[in-house]
Amino acid sequence: MNSLLPRETALRVSCSRRDFLRQAAGLALGGAVFQASPFIRAESGKNRKVVVVTFGGGARDQETFSPEGQENIPRMLNELAPQSSFFTHVTNEGILGHYVATASLATGVYETLNNFAAVAPEHPTVFEYFRKDLRRPSSDAWVVAPSNGFNRIGESDVRGFGSGMGARVILPKRLLGVASNGGSEAFDHLLHDNYESPLYTPVLAGGEVELQQLETILKLSVDDFVSHARTLSSPDELSLYIAKRLMREESPSLLWITMHDIDVAHSGAYSLYIDGIRRTDRLCGELWKAIETEPEYAGKTTMFVLPDFGRDSDLDSGGNGFQHHRTGDAASRTTWMMVLGAGVRHGVVYNGPVQSIDLVPTIGNMLGFSPSQSQGKLIRDLA
Amino acid sequence: MRPHDLQPEAFAAYPPEAKALAVTHLDAIRQLPLTFVPSLLRQIMDYDYCFPVERSMVEGELAVLNSLSAAQRDEWFGPFSAISTSDPLANFDWVNLPAQFVEQQAAYLWSTHQLDAFRKAALDYGNLLAKMRHPEPLKIQRLGIAVVGQGVDDYQAPLFRNLRKHGTLFTQVNPARGLDTLLSAVEQRARTNPAAYAHWYVDGGTLSIQNPGITCVSYESLTPLRLSLLKKMQAQIAQPGMGPEELRTLLARMTPADLGIENSTDPVLSRFQIRLFTEASGTQIYSTTFAQWTAREVLRRAQALTLLVRFAPRQRQRPMNELLSSKQGDPQLDPTGSLIDADMGAYYHWIDQQRLTGAEQAAFIAWFEGHGNAVAIGPSIPRGVESNTPIDMSKLLSLVST
Numbered sequence: 001m002n003s004l005l006p007r008e009t010a011l012r013v014s015c016s017r018r019d020f021l022r023q024a025a026g027l028a029l030g031g032a033v034f035q036a037s038p039f040i041r042a043e044s045g046k047n048r049k050v051v052v053v054t055f056g057g058g059a060r061d062q063e064t065f066s067p068e069g070q071e072n073i074p075r076m077l078n079e080l081a082p083q084s085s086f087f088t089h090v091t092n093e094g095i096l097g098h099y100v101a102t103a104s105l106a107t108g109v110y111e112t113l114n115n116f117a118a119v120a121p122e123h124p125t126v127f128e129y130f131r132k133d134l135r136r137p138s139s140d141a142w143v144v145a146p147s148n149g150f151n152r153i154g155e156s157d158v159r160g161f162g163s164g165m166g167a168r169v170i171l172p173k174r175l176l177g178v179a180s181n182g183g184s185e186a187f188d189h190l191l192h193d194n195y196e197s198p199l200y201t202p203v204l205a206g207g208e209v210e211l212q213q214l215e216t217i218l219k220l221s222v223d224d225f226v227s228h229a230r231t232l233s234s235p236d237e238l239s240l241y242i243a244k245r246l247m248r249e250e251s252p253s254l255l256w257i258t259m260h261d262i263d264v265a266h267s268g269a270y271s272l273y274i275d276g277i278r279r280t281d282r283l284c285g286e287l288w289k290a291i292e293t294e295p296e297y298a299g300k301t302t303m304f305v306l307p308d309f310g311r312d313s314d315l316d317s318g319g320n321g322f323q324h325h326r327t328g329d330a331a332s333r334t335t336w337m338m339v340l341g342a343g344v345r346h347g348v349v350y351n352g353p354v355q356s357i358d359l360v361p362t363i364g365n366m367l368g369f370s371p372s373q374s375q376g377k378l379i380r381d382l383a
Numbered sequence: 384m385r386p387h388d389l390q391p392e393a394f395a396a397y398p399p400e401a402k403a404l405a406v407t408h409l410d411a412i413r414q415l416p417l418t419f420v421p422s423l424l425r426q427i428m429d430y431d432y433c434f435p436v437e438r439s440m441v442e443g444e445l446a447v448l449n450s451l452s453a454a455q456r457d458e459w460f461g462p463f464s465a466i467s468t469s470d471p472l473a474n475f476d477w478v479n480l481p482a483q484f485v486e487q488q489a490a491y492l493w494s495t496h497q498l499d500a501f502r503k504a505a506l507d508y509g510n511l512l513a514k515m516r517h518p519e520p521l522k523i524q525r526l527g528i529a530v531v532g533q534g535v536d537d538y539q540a541p542l543f544r545n546l547r548k549h550g551t552l553f554t555q556v557n558p559a560r561g562l563d564t565l566l567s568a569v570e571q572r573a574r575t576n577p578a579a580y581a582h583w584y585v586d587g588g589t590l591s592i593q594n595p596g597i598t599c600v601s602y603e604s605l606t607p608l609r610l611s612l613l614k615k616m617q618a619q620i621a622q623p624g625m626g627p628e629e630l631r632t633l634l635a636r637m638t639p640a641d642l643g644i645e646n647s648t649d650p651v652l653s654r655f656q657i658r659l660f661t662e663a664s665g666t667q668i669y670s671t672t673f674a675q676w677t678a679r680e681v682l683r684r685a686q687a688l689t690l691l692v693r694f695a696p697r698q699r700q701r702p703m704n705e706l707l708s709s710k711q712g713d714p715q716l717d718p719t720g721s722l723i724d725a726d727m728g729a730y731y732h733w734i735d736q737q738r739l740t741g742a743e744q745a746a747f748i749a750w751f752e753g754h755g756n757a758v759a760i761g762p763s764i765p766r767g768v769e770s771n772t773p774i775d776m777s778k779l780l781s782l783v784s785t
Contacts, residue, residue, distance in 0.1 A: 068544065095493045112494040264700070268665030268672030271723035272700055314545075314731065317738055318502075320679065321731055323664065328498045 027081065027347045046134075048342060049301040050363050051291060052256045054105065055280055057098040057146075057263035058325045058332075059307045062314075063277055065336055072277045075285030076305070076338065084340035085381065086349045091333050092309040092356040096325045099149050101308040101356070102258055106153060108360030108374025120152040120162075123373050126360045127167035128155055130254050133369035141167035142252040144243045146235055146260030153258075158373075167256065170213060172242040176229050178210045179222045218245040234276075236261040240283045244290050251296035254367070259283065265311060268323045291341065302344060302366060304359065306337035339382060350381050385473070386420045387413045393478045398431035404445070411448040414456055416464040417473060418501070419508075421488070425481040432654040434580045434685040447515045459511055462504035466497050482635050518740045523576050523688055524785050525745040527736045528565050529678075529729035530693040532751045533588065534718035542722075543749055543758040545730040548767045550747070550760030555773040558753050564776040565691060565750070566592050572689045573597050580651075580685045587674035587725075588695030598652065598685075600677055602670040602695065605656055611642045612660050613667060634661040655680070669697040671721050675728035682735040692732055693752070694725035722751075733760065746783035750776075759783050 055064075063069040065088075070077055094104045097115030104111045107123040127141040143154050151174075155166020214220050232238050236259045243257050259280050265273035284305055291297045312319030313331035325332045337354070340346075343366065357376035364371045365378050384393075389412060394405045405412065405427050412420060426441050433441065451459065469491055477484035492498040532538065543552060566584070573582040573596035584592065586601040593599055602609075615637075619630055639645070639653045647653035659680065665672035671694055678692045698714035729749040736745055743762065750757040761783035774782075 093496070110496075266664050267669055268663075268675060269669050269697065269700070269720065269724050270727035271717075271720035274723065275720075314734060320676070322727070328493075328502060 027086065027349045047300050048367060049253045049297055050367060051301055051303045053284060053287065053303065053305045054102060054258045055305055055307045056258060057260050058309055058311045059262050059277055060311045060322060060331055063274060072274055073281040075281045079285055080288060080338060080340055083346045084338045085344045087337040087354055088349060088351050089353045090306060090335050090337045090356055091353060093333065096309045096328065096332055098263065098308060103153060105308060105356055105359055108357045108371050108376040110357060118149055118152055121156045124156050124158050124161040125154065125166055126363055126371065127254060128161040128165045129364060129369045129371045130367060131165055132161065136253065138168055139250050140252050141254040142246055142250065143167045143169045143256045144239050145169055145171055145258050146239060150258060170242060172238040173235055175210045175214060176238060179214060179225050217249060219249050220245060234261050234279055236280060236283055240287060243287065247290060247294050247297060265322050266324060270322060273322055300342050302339065302341040304337060304339050307335045309333060310335045344382065354379050385417055386415055389413055396479050397428055401428050401430040404430050408445045408449060411445065416460050417468055418466045419460060419463040421477040421481040421484040424478060425485060428481060432651050434651065436686040437684055443516055444512060447512060459508060462507065466501055466504065467495065483632050486631065521688065521741040523572065525736060525739065525741050526572065526689050527732055527747040528691040529732050529749040530562060530565065530752050531725035531729055531749065532722040532754065533694065534696045535722045538719065538722055542726055542751055542756055546733060546749055546758045546760065550758050550764045550766060552769045553757045553759060553774055553779065554755055554769060554771050556750065556755045556757045556779060557773065557775040558755060561750060561776045562591065562752060568780050569597060569689050569691050570594055576688065581687060582689040583681050583687045585674055585677045585681065585692045586695065587670040587693060600656065602673050608642055608656065609660055609667060637661050670695050671697045671724035671728060675731055678732045679735050682739060686739050694721060694728060696721045697724065744785055748779060748783060
């Protein structure tokens with residue numbers, strides 16, 4: 001039988017992380033201190049951009065922002081945290097599978113779809129609200145996704161929204177597979193798909209569209225793309241490379257990047273899990289640097305970084321510690337969110353509980369659209 | 384079908400002892416809710432292949448269920464009864480496929496936001512059951528030993544950070560004949576306190592000793608089984624319509640005969656070994672995961688009195704398809720990464736040991752093989768301190784012993 005961690009554990013975990021951050025990064029306590037934001041000014045919704053990064057798939061406190069985890073996230077801790085608003089108590093009350101959880105993040109509703117099926121979210125996505133309400137073209141909302149299983153994440157099938165109304169989705173691994181024209185041996189290390197169920201990869205038809213994306217949108221020749229891919233060491237590095245090309249060539253106002261290297265933890269090798277966290281930390285730092293230096297993004301972009309959820313506690317007998325996220329215990333449901341950039345207070349820690357589905361209405365408030373079917377709440381500290 | 388409809392014939396496909404056990408306790412089982420019964424049947428169905436401790440646990444649980452009054456049954460199982468189930472689940476063949484039912488039920492609980500309620504019901508049930516049990520005191524102190532870092536010449540980062548707060552970190556352990564001393568200690572315990580499946584030696588590489596008094600499992604010795612399984616998995620993945628759930632169901636049904644182990648001299652151990660690969664993730668590809676998971680299962684299921692786990696270098700990370708293919712080349716090893724894996728594995732070994740009876744008296748040693756660092760944990764060992772006093776392995780063993 002599973003053991004049950006008390007609900008208070010989540011709060012305790014958050015508190016210890018807050019205390020650590022305050023000591024380590026010199027951050028201030030938010031919420032009670034800042035009731036309004038008279039000194040914070042952001043670009044108007046029209047010019048503002050939002051980048052969402054899921055720090056995934058699934059990372060625990062103890063390997064990230066808790067004292068013992070600090071060595072794994074030097075970029076986020078030392079470079080990003082001092083200029084961010086940090087939320088210590090983010091819970092995910094939904095299904096803890098990566099696709100369904102990412103879909104929940106994107107819709108603001110706890111989705112119940114089959115985690116392992118290539119199906120669309122059951123509710124309108126943030127991309128559909130954004131494009132419909134603000135009359136934005138498809139080039140203004142993009143998703144860079146890690147796995148073939150994420151190819152439907154960009155839009156729902158909901159009436160009034162749905163087909164053609166969402167984000168364009170780019171699957172870098174799929175792109176590389178097509179570009180290398182089947183000769184993928186040299187890139188196998190970049191083509192890991194779904195660690196959660198490594199035996200299953202949805203088969204996607206076609207290939208012409210991807211190559212078209214490469215040449216007409218990313219302005220990359222197949223040779224250059226393949227040549228650059230040879231210098232990369234992981235799928236998430238490939239995703240970042242593509243994301244940066246998208247920022248330069250398309251400059252979408254809403255860009256969603258789903259990282260996935262960390263989910264190698266399902267193999268049970270702790271060192272690989274830690275390697276994944278350290279790599280993701282580095283990539284987040286590089287992405288922020290790109291945002292700050294890219295003219296279309298500098299000064300008008302808000303970046304959200306959050307794990308889709310945590311992983312099981314070492315002490316829950318129903319799980320096997322870091323390896324999975326199956327118990328639904330506090331460690332697997334409780335995580336954090338870092339927000340930085342335009343309109344965000346620097347170096348402030350918020351300990352009040354928020355839910356992962358609160359992301360969509362908060363982005364809606366920033367960009368000026370109304371996510372009518374979202375069940376999340378606006379995070380007022382970011383309003 | 385619902386539990387109250389159960390008839391003895393329903394268990395016709397069960398192994399003989401499991402069938403007898405189910406039929407004997409049928410009246411009690413009939414009184415229980417559907418949300419609970421398949422979990423119980425899953426245990427009963429495996430009864431013929433259970434370790435002795437597991438058998439007594441199942442028997443004890445059924446005896447308790449038989450003894451409950453109607454009011455007690457309501458108290459114990461009310462929370463389970465309050466959890467809804469679906470028609471497809473109710474119509475599922477949960478008698479003959481209880482493990483698959485439990486898996487599908489888990490998906491249903493997630494999707495209907497009832498998982499937390501189920502977890503609470505399960506925990507409360509476990510606590511009530513524990514109060515009714517009166518385990519006999521252990522005949523000897525439980526001892527766990529984790530040997531990590533094989534093949535690593537130099538490692539400067541701190542080791543045993545999770546364990547050291549529970550015991551003393553020794554930095555001047557004489558590594559000479561350290562492994563031999565530890566293995567001899569296991570043999571000595573098996574000789575003086577013989578019992579089936581009570582003393583174990585698990586090796587992530589090749590066994591250093593074979594001893595009939597010790598249950599020995601190694602990654603190397605199970606290579607044929609592992610490759611056979613991987614080959615079958617690859618074949619199944621290529622089948623149309625095969626998804627993760629289907630594959631998992633297929634793996635759960637695999638028997639020794641399916642994998643070419645027809646005439647095992649120890650069917651209980653054979654089943655256990657197969658499940659190390661069919662019920663876990665990563666054991667098929669990484670020896671460090673295999674060693675950690677095996678330790679977990681040895682403690683959870685056999686409740687070993689002695690368990691020595693020696694981690695060996697695993698292969699380097701490679702593309703998943705390549706790792707899962709049964710082609711055996713000469714894989715490059717990752718000794719340093721394996722040491723980090725094993726450090727965490729040793730911590731999990733200790734946690735799993737502490738879940739068992741006699742935890743407050745239990746002893747544990749984790750040693751960096753060939754080096755001077757070790758953590759010793761025992762009832763009389765100071766916690767959270769470091770000792771730089773030279774010490775040999777025999778002395779370390781005597782320190783943790785009561």
